Amino acid sequence: MQTETTPKAKKQREGGIELLRIFAIFLITCVHMLNFGGFLGHAASDFELSILRLLYAFFMIAVNIFVIITGFFMIHSKFRPAKLIPLWFSVLFYGFFLEAVAVFYFGADLKFYDFLVTFFPITSNRYWFFTSYALLFLISPLLNLILLNSSKRQLNCILIGVFIFSYAAKRFNVDEITQLVGGYNLIWFICLYFVGGYLSLNAPRYKKWQSVGIYLLATFALWGCFYIRDISWFIDKFIVNKCEYTAPLALIASIAIFLSVKGIIFSEKTTKTIMFFSSAVFGIYLFQEAFLFKPFLYGEILHTNDFWGRDDSILYLFRSVFIVFFLGFFTDMIRQILFKIFKAEI
Numbered sequence: 001m002q003t004e005t006t007p008k009a010k011k012q013r014e015g016g017i018e019l020l021r022i023f024a025i026f027l028i029t030c031v032h033m034l035n036f037g038g039f040l041g042h043a044a045s046d047f048e049l050s051i052l053r054l055l056y057a058f059f060m061i062a063v064n065i066f067v068i069i070t071g072f073f074m075i076h077s078k079f080r081p082a083k084l085i086p087l088w089f090s091v092l093f094y095g096f097f098l099e100a101v102a103v104f105y106f107g108a109d110l111k112f113y114d115f116l117v118t119f120f121p122i123t124s125n126r127y128w129f130f131t132s133y134a135l136l137f138l139i140s141p142l143l144n145l146i147l148l149n150s151s152k153r154q155l156n157c158i159l160i161g162v163f164i165f166s167y168a169a170k171r172f173n174v175d176e177i178t179q180l181v182g183g184y185n186l187i188w189f190i191c192l193y194f195v196g197g198y199l200s201l202n203a204p205r206y207k208k209w210q211s212v213g214i215y216l217l218a219t220f221a222l223w224g225c226f227y228i229r230d231i232s233w234f235i236d237k238f239i240v241n242k243c244e245y246t247a248p249l250a251l252i253a254s255i256a257i258f259l260s261v262k263g264i265i266f267s268e269k270t271t272k273t274i275m276f277f278s279s280a281v282f283g284i285y286l287f288q289e290a291f292l293f294k295p296f297l298y299g300e301i302l303h304t305n306d307f308w309g310r311d312d313s314i315l316y317l318f319r320s321v322f323i324v325f326f327l328g329f330f331t332d333m334i335r336q337i338l339f340k341i342f343k344a345e346i
Contacts, residue, residue, distance in 0.1 A: 014263065015265055015270060015271040015274050016261035016263065016265070017069055017258075017262065018275055019264075019274050019278075020065060020257070020258065021065075021278050022278055023065075024061075024062045024066050024069075025062075025066075025281040025284050025285060025325075026321070026325060027058070027059045027061065027062035028063065028285060028288075029288065029328075030317075030318075031059045031060075031062060032288050032324075033304070033317055033320055034052060034055065034056055034059070034317070036288075036298055037304040038298070038305060039052060039314075040056060042305075043309065044308075044309030044313070048309070048313065048314070052314070053223060053226045057220070057222035057223040057226075060219075060245065060247075060253070061219075061250060061254040061257055064245055064254035065257065066129075067136070067189050067192035067196065068192050068193075068195050068199065069258070070133070070196060071143075071192065071194065071199075071200070072197070072199055072200045072258075073196075074196075075144050075147055075148070075196070075197040075200050075201070076200065079140060079141045079144075081138070083137070084134055084137060084138075087133075088121065088134075089339070090282060090335065091121040091130055091286060092119070092121075094283070094290055094331075094335075095118035095290060098287070098290035098293035099114065099290060099291070099292045101293060102292035102293040103292065106300055108292045114291065122134050122135070126289075128185070130286075131186075132186045133189065135186045136186060136189045136190065139190075140193070143190065143193055143194065144197070147194065147198070147201065152202055155198050155201060155202050156202070158198060159194070159195065159198050162191045162195055162251070163248060165191060188245065195251075199255070199258065199259070203259065203262065206259055211259040212256070212257075214253075214256035215253050215256035215257045215260065218249045218252045222249045225249065279336070280328070283328060283329070284328035284329055287327065287328030287331055287332070288328065304316075304320060
């Protein structure tokens with residue numbers, strides 16, 4: 001492994017960031033398992049709850065990382081609206097395929113509305129991440145124009161503004177005004193896009209170990225926030241914020257882990273392997289989000305409720321995460337093969 005040092009290396013795809021993208025989808029799968037799998041809400045003891053909260057604090061950076069990476073790369077990319085079409089077809093593939101599995105194998109009740117909204121993933125907001133990402137993509141030329149025509153001082157002001165916005169979101173009812181919704185929408189994605197663009201144009205120079213240290217400190221501080229919330233509503237609202245994607249500590253942790261891998265270049269062979277797995281991350285996300293299929297994934301396939309509160313529940317949590325991760329990966333490999341065949345036929 002080597003560090004990015006030459007102009008030629010800078011033109012290469014950064015293997016470290018692509019590896020972080022894979023890590024992020026793994027963390028998203030972990031968050032889904034804690035929430036939709038029911039592990040976080042069914043801890044058997046205070047000790048298990050404490051461990052699950054610590055894990056949740058580590059996982060909270062996942063979505064932020066994805067959007068920061070998008071801003072980091074897209075600021076230098078030529079805007080092509082047609083790039084959204086393959087993503088839309090991917091959503092259609094997972095929508096119809098997994099809903100068909102839910103209906104014909106598990107006996108789910110398919111309503112006409114469920115069938116109809118599959119064609120309109122953006123307007124239906126059935127996949128909230130895709131909706132926000134697609135809208136972010138469409139306005140990215142305007143965001144790039146702002147970033148590329150800003151001085152270093154103005155870029156610093158933008159970054160400071162994002163942190164202030166992050167801090168104020170829950171304290172002064174900014175969340176209600178902007179519908180920030182804990183980071184689950186376009187407004188927060190725009191903030192993260194600015195962060196990614198800033199890091200591409202004017203990244204602070206921390207040593208790798210310093211960035212990792214900041215990430216760990218911010219994560220353990222987030223863990224502590226769970227207990228501050230239990231102790232005092234006032235401290236939670238005006239000092240530490242709720243444990244959401246928009247929390248300042250979550251933003252700091254996201255930036256720190258990004259900086260820890262920025263500039264890392266692997267060998268060409270290793271990079272190709274990383275890119276191969278990275279190509280499936282969106283599919284792994286869609287595999288977990290199919291509306292009718294999701295309840296059967298956790299209830300009928302993984303049987304997560306059978307492991308709530310057991311001594312080995314945390315081990316089963318990670319086992320389930322790996323199962324979902326690789327099921328999603330192999331499903332997306334099938335999708336990619338089918339799409340290539342279909343494209344060749346056309």
